[in-house]
Amino acid sequence: MPAPAYARLFRAGTPAATPRFAGLPKYNFVGGHNDPTRIPVDALADAAAAALRREGSGLALYNMGQGPLGHDGLRDMVADKLRRHRGVDPCTRDDVLITSGSLQGLDLVNDLLLEAGDTVIIEELSYGGAISRVKKRGVTVVPVALDAEGMRMDSLADALDALKARGVTPKYIYTIPTIQNPTGSILPLDRRHRMLELARAHGVPVFEDECYADLIWAGSGTAPPALYALDPAQVIHIGSFSKTLAPALRAAYAVAPQEVLWRLVSLKTDGGTGAVEQMMVAEYFSKHFDSHVAALSGVLEEKLRTMVEAVEREFGAAAELFIPKGGIFLWIRLPDGVDVAKLVQPAARAGIQFNPGPEWACDPASAKSQLRLCFALPSKEEIREGVAAFARVCFEETGIPAQSANVRHGAG
Amino acid sequence: MPAPAYARLFRAGTPAATPRFAGLPKYNFVGGHNDPTRIPVDALADAAAAALRREGSGLALYNMGQGPLGHDGLRDMVADKLRRHRGVDPCTRDDVLITSGSLQGLDLVNDLLLEAGDTVIIEELSYGGAISRVKKRGVTVVPVALDAEGMRMDSLADALDALKARGVTPKYIYTIPTIQNPTGSILPLDRRHRMLELARAHGVPVFEDECYADLIWAGSGTAPPALYALDPAQVIHIGSFSKTLAPALRAAYAVAPQEVLWRLVSLKTDGGTGAVEQMMVAEYFSKHFDSHVAALSGVLEEKLRTMVEAVEREFGAAAELFIPKGGIFLWIRLPDGVDVAKLVQPAARAGIQFNPGPEWACDPASAKSQLRLCFALPSKEEIREGVAAFARVCFEETGIPAQSANVRHGAG
Known part of the structure; x- marks a missing residue:
């Protein structure tokens, strides 16, 4: 994108251009998206x-x-x-x-x-x-x-x-x-x-x-x-x-x-x-309102359960989970050695997007090893596949989790 | 509206509260409203x-x-x-x-x-x-x-x-x-x-x-x-x-x-x-798009004509009109002695709202005697009545126009 001749007039400190939209990731665990099948x-x-x-x-x-x-x-x-x-x-x-x-x-x-x-x-x-x-x-x-x-x-x-x-x-x-x-x-x-x-x-x-x-x-x-x-x-x-x-x-x-x-x-x-x-x-x-929200909450709770099972299966003891009482996301703490910022690019290459913890923290460094996964948009199948794919990326980058779904990584 | 205890924390220079909405005026010549009968x-x-x-x-x-x-x-x-x-x-x-x-x-x-x-x-x-x-x-x-x-x-x-x-x-x-x-x-x-x-x-x-x-x-x-x-x-x-x-x-x-x-x-x-x-x-x-806009423009031009006739009838030579080539408003210049800002309140009491010229001018004082009337919302009947009512208010406040629709004001 060539800048126009008058680009020198842009206000100082104005944010850089957003990268051109390239479509959604296959495993989309970011933001506040919801379940498309629940739109009436x-x-x-x-x-x-x-x-x-x-x-x-x-x-x-x-x-x-x-x-x-x-x-x-x-x-x-x-x-x-x-x-x-x-x-x-x-x-x-x-x-x-x-x-x-x-x-x-x-x-x-x-x-x-x-x-x-x-x-x-x-x-x-x-x-x-x-x-x-x-x-x-x-x-x-x-x-x-x-x-x-x-x-x-x-x-x-x-x-x-x-x-x-x-x-x-x-x-x-x-x-x-x-x-x-x-x-x-x-x-x-x-x-x-x-x-x-x-x-x-x-x-x-x-x-x-x-x-x-x-x-x-x-x-x-x-x-x-x-x-x-x-x-x-x-x-x-x-x-x-x-x-x-x-x-x-x-x-x-x-x-x-x-x-x-x-x-x-x-x-x-x-x-x-x-x-x-x-x-x-x-x-x-x-x-x-009441019937819609009750039905939606039921679907979301099922998806949460699917995601919790997937994270526990793929990450085992490496992931500490904050089980929510409602909503659309799961907060996860990985071991201190993991820097989630370094997972963003490799995850994106594997078709996975997530919210890195530092963006959700007043003191970003305090949440270096934490992340948020939204479970509302993906199907249960995509949740299982996406969490497994994310665990692979995480292992490749950090050596954690050492074992996923009864498979010890790096053993082959 | 009592201010809350924390009102002292409001940012300096924050605008005052908007007055509580009291409904629309009978003769509404402000803003960019459109013709309700033309909403498809x-x-x-x-x-x-x-x-x-x-x-x-x-x-x-x-x-x-x-x-x-x-x-x-x-x-x-x-x-x-x-x-x-x-x-x-x-x-x-x-x-x-x-x-x-x-x-x-x-x-x-x-x-x-x-x-x-x-x-x-x-x-x-x-x-x-x-x-x-x-x-x-x-x-x-x-x-x-x-x-x-x-x-x-x-x-x-x-x-x-x-x-x-x-x-x-x-x-x-x-x-x-x-x-x-x-x-x-x-x-x-x-x-x-x-x-x-x-x-x-x-x-x-x-x-x-x-x-x-x-x-x-x-x-x-x-x-x-x-x-x-x-x-x-x-x-x-x-x-x-x-x-x-x-x-x-x-x-x-x-x-x-x-x-x-x-x-x-x-x-x-x-x-x-x-x-x-x-x-x-x-x-x-x-x-x-093409058919909608063509039909709407026709209706608006008719309303403009109604408004121009009404202003000419009520204000005579006292009003200089800028006949638009399209759009939804008519710009009017009254004699230099008229301060339109002083007409706002009396007009409002008579059920009339208009855009004072100073708000539409880089140098407000330069448009002291000018105003904008939007003709898209009111019916032709309301346009005629509203312009006549506005001319009465204007005469009562400024002595201008001295004559409306062949009636010399202040003669009775």
């Missing part, structure tokens, strides 16, 4: 058509003439879901801002709160897109330790106290309490109360990301209420339909106190979020 | 349903697995349209990036090129959203004079020379050459060649915004080719389906040299543009 194609076609026939003429107006918070029907649906599933009560359409994906929610909240030199608190392992966005703004990230139940409150208290001693008020505590990304934990109720207590005491808002909270295994029990439900004045809450319906839709939401919500609107200068997707999701999920 | 509701319902049934399972993947430039079918449709209507040949899907509205195109190009302290060249009257975005970044705007045929090339040459004398290379020349916003002119071919000659000589890219270029009155003749068609290496071109189909859809595009296009992709960190809208527009417009 006919029902969505019916929903889109019905909604368009009923209210399509409203497309002639920005935001369908319904104002900048978004489609009334979708906001009703979100409010209903938050009341019934996340303990947010009362909750009405007036509390809900529809966003173009939860990434836009992240951007808007960051626009409202952050400038270079600021500090935020994030779980030590967290969503890569949240960490990278904050760092790109020149904001300092203070990590808080996780355990099997999510954010550790002693670590949060220590972090807040240490910052206070230095005269620093962090701009927010970013947390994924319900199906933590990437470890898949659910934060218990007592920790939720404690987090809010600390947030109030230090005057810091909690930024709650519940992208995966609707996808919980039947056996995982009921998740505690959202943090936003426990103290709406202290929390900015975002959620999405990317994981429960489809990521190629850009339909997500933010819920926050009125003053915050309408400030986010002032920062949302995009001419509105696409209305057809909003009306389609409203039409379909107003009727089918 | 049934055809869009059929198109959305057909596309979803055929390719809906692809929604399980970000960007439907088709890569970050957007939906293949929509990019084919855009390339075909640019080849047939805008003289861009060759043009293929590989040249096209789908964006979430052309506002996102503006943002991405600004992200690529601009930082505080930079300078850009913009037509003295131009799209308010383009001017405000640039100013918000701390970028200096140098205006270029317009006449009835669009940007004046002597003024552009002077502006470039004056900047060069000061050692300043502007980051781009932003132009709306085909149905200029807000004056409705079409830039002749010789000026297009001259603009590109100047751009090349000064090493400055042209940023061409063709949001309205597909809506030209039958009697206005064929527009010259897009600037991008004449020199693709020198031009970044954006266009949209907001005006030709519906603004509540967020489907637009950018066309540029490969290196620029893939840098814009790097800056487009939104997880993709909504796929359902892309597939629906592709499905409908692949078959019906």
Whole structure:
């Protein structure tokens, strides 16, 4: 790609060109893709058509003439879901801002709160897109330790106290309490109360990301209420339909106190979020949310089981697994000697893509030997084959795992 | 709206909260709304349903697995349209990036090129959203004079020379050459060649915004080719389906040299543009673009005529009109004594909303007595009533127009 003559005018620090798209890998374990067989194609076609026939003429107006918070029907649906599933009560359409994906929610909240030199608190392992966005703004990230139940409150208290001693008020505590990304934990109720207590005491808002909270295994029990439900004045809450319906839709939401919500609107200068997707999701999920999500969670749990079996078979004791309570990914820790960054290229040559741990860590070096595998997109067969292929690549590059599926490597 | 306790943490300079949405005005002459009766509701319902049934399972993947430039079918449709209507040949899907509205195109190009302290060249009257975005970044705007045929090339040459004398290379020349916003002119071919000659000589890219270029009155003749068609290496071109189909859809595009296009992709960190809208527009417009746009233009031209008659009837010689060659708005100059900013509130009380000229001008004071009326949304009856009501407000506030529809004001 030759650069144009005016390339010297590009802003300093603008990122390099993305490599031209070369198609998807055979074994695709990255990102937030979902199961193509679980897209309710006919029902969505019916929903889109019905909604368009009923209210399509409203497309002639920005935001369908319904104002900048978004489609009334979708906001009703979100409010209903938050009341019934996340303990947010009362909750009405007036509390809900529809966003173009939860990434836009992240951007808007960051626009409202952050400038270079600021500090935020994030779980030590967290969503890569949240960490990278904050760092790109020149904001300092203070990590808080996780355990099997999510954010550790002693670590949060220590972090807040240490910052206070230095005269620093962090701009927010970013947390994924319900199906933590990437470890898949659910934060218990007592920790939720404690987090809010600390947030109030230090005057810091909690930024709650519940992208995966609707996808919980039947056996995982009921998740505690959202943090936003426990103290709406202290929390900015975002959620999405990317994981429960489809990521190629850009339909997500933010819920926050009125003053915050309408400030986010002032920062949302995009001419509105696409209305057809909003009306389609409203039409379909107003009727089918619970049944759709229950069926999808069942399929995902089966795929998780397939992946866990495959990883245990191929990696044996070399892999420490964080079994998630829901969601679409499995977090894995390999022995300290393994540098997963060095596996990216060889894996790609074998048709395998995965999320290297360092991109999901506040301190990248701390997750040098960790990685995330998404199990939602590939079939069970592809999961088995892909994990086996990945184990071969890993052995060839690092000598680990020494044995796969009862076959000792390097013995032949 | 009480502010939350953490409001003191808001970034300095963050805009105030948007006032709560209070519904649309009775006489809505603002923005880029379109004619609700011209939304092809049934055809869009059929198109959305057909596309979803055929390719809906692809929604399980970000960007439907088709890569970050957007939906293949929509990019084919855009390339075909640019080849047939805008003289861009060759043009293929590989040249096209789908964006979430052309506002996102503006943002991405600004992200690529601009930082505080930079300078850009913009037509003295131009799209308010383009001017405000640039100013918000701390970028200096140098205006270029317009006449009835669009940007004046002597003024552009002077502006470039004056900047060069000061050692300043502007980051781009932003132009709306085909149905200029807000004056409705079409830039002749010789000026297009001259603009590109100047751009090349000064090493400055042209940023061409063709949001309205597909809506030209039958009697206005064929527009010259897009600037991008004449020199693709020198031009970044954006266009949209907001005006030709519906603004509540967020489907637009950018066309540029490969290196620029893939840098814009790097800056487009939104997880993709909504796929359902892309597939629906592709499905409908692949078959019906020419007929839809021809019919819509006919309806819009009739509404323009209604508005021109109404303004002439109500304002008489007090209003100087810029009759557009296409598009959806009428630009009006009132006598110098009128300060349109002072009409906003009284007009709103009378149920009227319009775009004050200062928001559409690089130098707001220069357009103190000018305003823009969009005629696409209201019915002909509403246009007549609304313009009459606006003339009354204007008279009450300024004494102008002294006479409306043969009635001398203030006589009773």
